Amino acid sequence: MTCARPKLARQSAALLATSMLAAVAIAFAVSGCSRGRDGLDLPKGASVLHLADADDVPTLDPAAGYDTLSWTFEQEIFDTLVRYGDADIELHPDIALSWESSPDATVFTFHLRRDARFSNGRPVVADDFRYEIERVLNPATRSKGIEYFRSIAGAADYIAGRTRHVGGIVIPDTYTIVFHLAAPDPLFAHKLAMPFAAAVPREVVKRWGSDFSRHVVGSGPFMLKQWLGGERIVLVKNPYYFIKGVPRVDAVVDQIGVSQELGWLKFEAGQIDILGGIPPAEFPYVMKTPRLRRLTLRQTTVSTMYLGMNCQMAPFDDVRVRRALNYAIDKEKLIAILNGRGVVAHGVLPPNLPGYDPNLRGYAYDPARARRLLEEAKIGPDFHPTLWLRADPTTVILAESIQQDLELVGIHLDLKPVAWGPLLEAIRQPRNVELFLSGWEADFPDPENFLGVLLSREQWGGNNDSFYSNPRVDELLAEAAPMTDLKRRYELYDEAEKIVVADAPWVFLFHPVSYVIRQPWVHGLVLNPMRPMRFERIWLSPHRE
Amino acid sequence: MKRRAGTMELVGGAMVASLVVVAILAPWLAPHNPIRAVAPTFGNPAPPSWAFPMGTDELGRDVLSRVIYGARISLTVGVAAMAITMTIGVAIGLAAGFFGGKVDFVLMRFTDVMLTLPGLLLAMAFVSVLRPSLLSILLVIGIVSWTGIARVVRAEALSMAQRDFVLGARALGASPARLIVRHVLPNVMPIIIVMAALGTSGTLLLDASLSFLGLGVPPPTPSWGRMIEGATMYFRVAPWLATFPGLAIFYAVLAFNLLGYGVLRRRSA
Numbered sequence: 001m002t003c004a005r006p007k008l009a010r011q012s013a014a015l016l017a018t019s020m021l022a023a024v025a026i027a028f029a030v031s032g033c034s035r036g037r038d039g040l041d042l043p044k045g046a047s048v049l050h051l052a053d054a055d056d057v058p059t060l061d062p063a064a065g066y067d068t069l070s071w072t073f074e075q076e077i078f079d080t081l082v083r084y085g086d087a088d089i090e091l092h093p094d095i096a097l098s099w100e101s102s103p104d105a106t107v108f109t110f111h112l113r114r115d116a117r118f119s120n121g122r123p124v125v126a127d128d129f130r131y132e133i134e135r136v137l138n139p140a141t142r143s144k145g146i147e148y149f150r151s152i153a154g155a156a157d158y159i160a161g162r163t164r165h166v167g168g169i170v171i172p173d174t175y176t177i178v179f180h181l182a183a184p185d186p187l188f189a190h191k192l193a194m195p196f197a198a199a200v201p202r203e204v205v206k207r208w209g210s211d212f213s214r215h216v217v218g219s220g221p222f223m224l225k226q227w228l229g230g231e232r233i234v235l236v237k238n239p240y241y242f243i244k245g246v247p248r249v250d251a252v253v254d255q256i257g258v259s260q261e262l263g264w265l266k267f268e269a270g271q272i273d274i275l276g277g278i279p280p281a282e283f284p285y286v287m288k289t290p291r292l293r294r295l296t297l298r299q300t301t302v303s304t305m306y307l308g309m310n311c312q313m314a315p316f317d318d319v320r321v322r323r324a325l326n327y328a329i330d331k332e333k334l335i336a337i338l339n340g341r342g343v344v345a346h347g348v349l350p351p352n353l354p355g356y357d358p359n360l361r362g363y364a365y366d367p368a369r370a371r372r373l374l375e376e377a378k379i380g381p382d383f384h385p386t387l388w389l390r391a392d393p394t395t396v397i398l399a400e401s402i403q404q405d406l407e408l409v410g411i412h413l414d415l416k417p418v419a420w421g422p423l424l425e426a427i428r429q430p431r432n433v434e435l436f437l438s439g440w441e442a443d444f445p446d447p448e449n450f451l452g453v454l455l456s457r458e459q460w461g462g463n464n465d466s467f468y469s470n471p472r473v474d475e476l477l478a479e480a481a482p483m484t485d486l487k488r489r490y491e492l493y494d495e496a497e498k499i500v501v502a503d504a505p506w507v508f509l510f511h512p513v514s515y516v517i518r519q520p521w522v523h524g525l526v527l528n529p530m531r532p533m534r535f536e537r538i539w540l541s542p543h544r545e
Numbered sequence: 546m547k548r549r550a551g552t553m554e555l556v557g558g559a560m561v562a563s564l565v566v567v568a569i570l571a572p573w574l575a576p577h578n579p580i581r582a583v584a585p586t587f588g589n590p591a592p593p594s595w596a597f598p599m600g601t602d603e604l605g606r607d608v609l610s611r612v613i614y615g616a617r618i619s620l621t622v623g624v625a626a627m628a629i630t631m632t633i634g635v636a637i638g639l640a641a642g643f644f645g646g647k648v649d650f651v652l653m654r655f656t657d658v659m660l661t662l663p664g665l666l667l668a669m670a671f672v673s674v675l676r677p678s679l680l681s682i683l684l685v686i687g688i689v690s691w692t693g694i695a696r697v698v699r700a701e702a703l704s705m706a707q708r709d710f711v712l713g714a715r716a717l718g719a720s721p722a723r724l725i726v727r728h729v730l731p732n733v734m735p736i737i738i739v740m741a742a743l744g745t746s747g748t749l750l751l752d753a754s755l756s757f758l759g760l761g762v763p764p765p766t767p768s769w770g771r772m773i774e775g776a777t778m779y780f781r782v783a784p785w786l787a788t789f790p791g792l793a794i795f796y797a798v799l800a801f802n803l804l805g806y807g808v809l810r811r812r813s814a
Contacts, residue, residue: 261778280603281779284589336587337603391759393778400764401604404582407765415764 040226040234046250047540049522050273052258052266056230061213062195063136066144068441071195072532076235076252078198078218081110081129081177082189086534087526089302089352089445091189095124095199095219105184105484110192112175117240118201119223126177128199130169134158135205136196137166145196151188153180184482186489190444221247221536230256235535247536248524267517273540274518274525274533280394283339286517297516299527300343302350303441304450306506307387307402308427308466313434316385320377322504326363328370328409329507334398342510347501348450350511352529355447355490362501362508370409384412388426389437391417399437427465438465439512442530447493452477455500468505519543554807557742560800568616575610580765583607590783599789602772603779608786611767612793618768619797622682623749627741629687630748634694635730635737641695642702643725653699656692664689665754672760679762682755686748694740701733735812742805746798753794769794 042048059065062074075083081096096110116124133152136143137159149155154167168180181188191197204217216224221243222235235252258266260279267275278286278296286292309316309325316322335342343351346362389399396417403413413435418426427433440463442449453459456477457469473496480492501508516533518525521543527533567574577583582605584591593600599608641652667689675681705711711728719727755761756770764771769790776786 279778280588281782285782333582333587336585336589339588393775396764397603397775401587403765404580404604407580417759 040251040253042236042251047248049249049252049535049538049540050271051252051254052263052272052275053254053256054259054263056256057227057233057254059213060216060224060227062198062200062218063132063141063143063145064213065195068532073233073235073254074195074198075220075531076222076535077216077220077224078195078200079116079124079220080195080198081112081192083193084528084531086537087528089528089530091193094193095129099189101186101189103484105186105188105482106181108179108181108188108192110177110179112177113242114175116199116219116242118199118204118217118219119238119240120201120204120217121240122201122203124199124219125174126171127174128201129177129197130165130171131202131205132200133169133197134166135200143196145194148191148194148196151181151183151185153182155182184484186482186484186486187444187446187448190446194443222252225251232256241536248539249535252535267519270519270544272519273522274516274538276514276516276533278515278517280337280339280397283341283515287339292517295517295520297518297525297527298513299516299529300350300352300511300513301441302353302445302530303439304345304348304350304511305342305437305439305509306345307509308436308438308506309504310431310434310465310467311469311503311505312467313431315377315379315383316434318377319503320373321379322507323363324370324373324377324379324409325406325411326370326504326507327366327373328411329402329405329509330365331509332365333401333405335510337397337401338394338510338512341513341515343513345508345510347497347508348455348506349447349493349497350442350450353442353447353450354445354486355493357494357497360494360497360501363504367405367409374409374411379411381410382412383410384414385434386414386416387435387437388416388418388423388433390420390423395437428461430461430467433465436465445530447490447497448477448481451493451496451500452481455505466505468500468503470499470503473499473503551807551811553803553810557800557803557805557807560796561804564616564620564797564800567613568620571614571617575607575613577607577610579606579610579614579767581606590779590786592783593785600783600785602775602786603783608772608789611772612769612789614767615769615772615790615793616797618679618762618766619749619752619794621679622686622752622762622768623745623797623801626683626686626690626748626752627745629683630690630694630744631737631741633687634691634740635698635733637691638695638698639702639725639729639733642699643706643721643729645703645706649699649703652695656695659689660692662689664751668751668755669758669760672755677755677760677763682752682760682762686751686755690744690748690751694737694744697736697740698733701736702729705729705732735808739805739809739812742801742808744805746801746805749794749797749801 053069055069057073058067058070060073060077062078065071065074079095081094082091083094085092095112095116097113099108099110101108112126118124133149135141136145137149137155139159152166152168154163157163158166170178172178199219201217205212208215214227221238221241223238225236226234233254237247237250260277263272263275264279264282266272286296309322311317331344335344347360349356387399389395399415403415406413427436440450440454453463455464455468455473457474460467476492476496480489483489516527521541523539523541524537525533584597584601584605586601586605588603590603591601597607597609599612601607637652641649668685671685671688672681711724714724714728752761753770756768757774759774761770762768772790773787779786
């Protein structure tokens with residue numbers, strides 16, 4: 001999924017409100033006002049996990065959500081056939097107790113557990129998975145997950161409305177589901193670990209229609225109790241969850257509209273149990289203070305931040321100019337600005353992704369070389385390209401650092417900070433945006449999810465926002481995609497990545513490292529490199545509320 | 546009374562003059578390049594020291610140099626926007642006051658309508674549409690701040706238009722244009738000058754507010770409002786990042802206010 005700057009993003013619109021809210025928060029803290037449990041009907045002494053977020057959750061409908069915040073809650077409310085471990089990116093059983101695939105990776109069979117129930121009490125059956133995948137494939141749903149299930153045999157006919165069901169999804173009995181694929185796809189099981197393929201009760205979707213997002217029912221450890229738009233979201237235990245004793249807290253209350261700075265004040269006041277984004281300004285202080293440092297958790301994300309260059313727009317159609325920018329930008333400085341919360345990128349793939357090539361060198365910081373390349377490319381002294389970026393304070397600081405670096409090699413960069421949505425729209429248009437800051441976080445652990453999704457010719461107008469194309473890279477990607485022999489598969493992807501790095505459609509910037517801080521009474525919290533944190537195994541020791 | 550008023554405008558004038566000197570001599574006064582990194586304090590701003598009397602910011606830039614260069618932007622915007630404000634306000638005020646009747650009614654109702662719109666919001670809307678640049682900021686500030694001046698000038702012009710010397714000139718066959726330029730305008734000029742000095746502090750503040758909201762002169766050009774905006778994130782750990790540009794805005798606004806009120810007091814004394 002596209003990531004702005006995971007865990008560090010902040011809305012600039014919240015800026016003004018911050019100081020006022022902070023004042024109110026302090027007033028509340030001083031007056032000893034407790035946070036109360038108004039209207040929640042939670043039993044006295046219930047164990048409640050308190051969280052805070054700046055933005056409201058875009059959606060809870062698993063067919064619609066494709067961002068970190070939506071997935072945070074979807075993965076608690078819904079179950080998929082398979083899922084990643086709490087801290088790893090291996091596939092583990094979820095509703096499927098076991099599964100097997102044919103040697104050529106075209107047939108996948110899943111055997112479901114029989115004790116899973118939705119929070120309304122109805123047992124989860126194989127048809128619930130078929131129903132959701134067909135819902136995602138149905139063009140009327142307009143799901144962003146449709147791409148991942150097109151490879152199922154008969155999907156094309158179903159999408160065109162020629163069949164009632166997808167021919168390639170077979171349900172031999174209530175608790176078995178078989179997927180027949182039109183072409184080999186060794187990663188298919190990983191695609192079923194995304195919330196797009198969660199078990200969803202047909203009768204509830206039918207009842208609420210497009211309002212399902214507000215009335216979701218799933219089989220996950222938690223169920224939705226309350227969602228007050230822009231105010232808070234409350235999850236409580238699903239009494240039917242198939243693992244006894246889980247979840248370990250009774251409820252999760254996420255307060256919405258809390259900016260990063262306010263979140264930090266609330267954390268210090270003990271009103272928030274886990275804080276995802278430590279404000280950059282506070283970070284050095286946290287790291288210098290042993291008491292606070294012990295409360296942090298660190299996780300290198302499977303993501304890459306980059307500066308995209310539109311390869312179809314002069315002068316960025318000249319590889320020398322693109323390489324010059326790679327040499328001119330000081331990535332170590334960017335990481336210093338983030339207080340060390342990142343790892344320098346040498347290429348496209350992040351270090352903890354299977355298939356990552358540790359020998360790839362990329363571009364070192366070398367402004368002299370950048371100047372030479374720009375001279376060769378005959379870039380004059382009055383070159384004023386515009387860099388589009390997300391209007392969030394941290395991103396703006398990074399962009400200003402890049403602006404400083406490019407000034408030294410004679411490129412006068414103009415900055416254009418815009419909101420996240422319009423930025424994504426703008427960079428997707430051909431020949432529209434010459435330079436932009438963006439990032440990508442893995443959906444599943446395979447190089448295809450970066451190289452194929454972001455840099456192949458067929459993704460022009462989709463996710464290939466730098467409009468890069470190299471026929472040899474496309475060939476290698478096509479050859480690698482169905483390959484089940486992992487060694488050979490990764491070799492092909494590594495070869496493709498080397499060509500991409502030489503062609504330099506991006507300035508490869510860094511792989512963000514995220515930090516989370518939790519109160520001393522929070523136990524059992526672990527971070528996953530590729531998915532939001534999960535709440536069901538967290539427990540709280542007694543503390544003053 | 547008169548003596549004190551004189552001190553006030555003298556002090557204000559000296560302060561304004563000092564600002565002008567700092568702005569003009571910025572390249573010689575500033576110890577460092579305001580947009581280059583001069584200390585490796587990336588992400589961890591350094592407090593004031595002997596080498597950097599106002600500290601360095603999260604991008605390793607010298608705050609003192611940025612405050613000095615910021616005077617250029619603030620003064621340019623403050624004064625130029627005031628010139629635009631004055632041009633619009635004086636033209637509308639003179640026309641309304643001199644011609645009276647329907648012209649007065651239409652122009653003043655238009656002014657009333659403009660007055661009902663909150664200036665900052667209107668400015669934000671205009672800047673968003675025009676894209677932030679030095680020129681668009683000047684125009685927008687001019688467009689949203691002329692109303693007060695128009696009303697004051699109208700009131701003055703209204704009374705001037707009835708004075709004997711204007712009536713006399715009219716009787717001698719002077720054209721309206723000549724009457725306005727040669728007879729009315731010179732007599733409302735003192736109040737215009739006072740309004741300009743007072744208004745400049747208003748435009749300075751509006752420029753700072755726009756910059757604070759991310760709609761000012763785009764980076765890397767240092768401007769005081771933008772420096773404070775950038776510093777909000779570091780407010781608790783590096784208060785000097787916001788304090789010094791804040792003091793600079795305070796100084797500039799105070800300078801123009803002292804000058805304006807000083808002149809006003811002497812006039813009315």
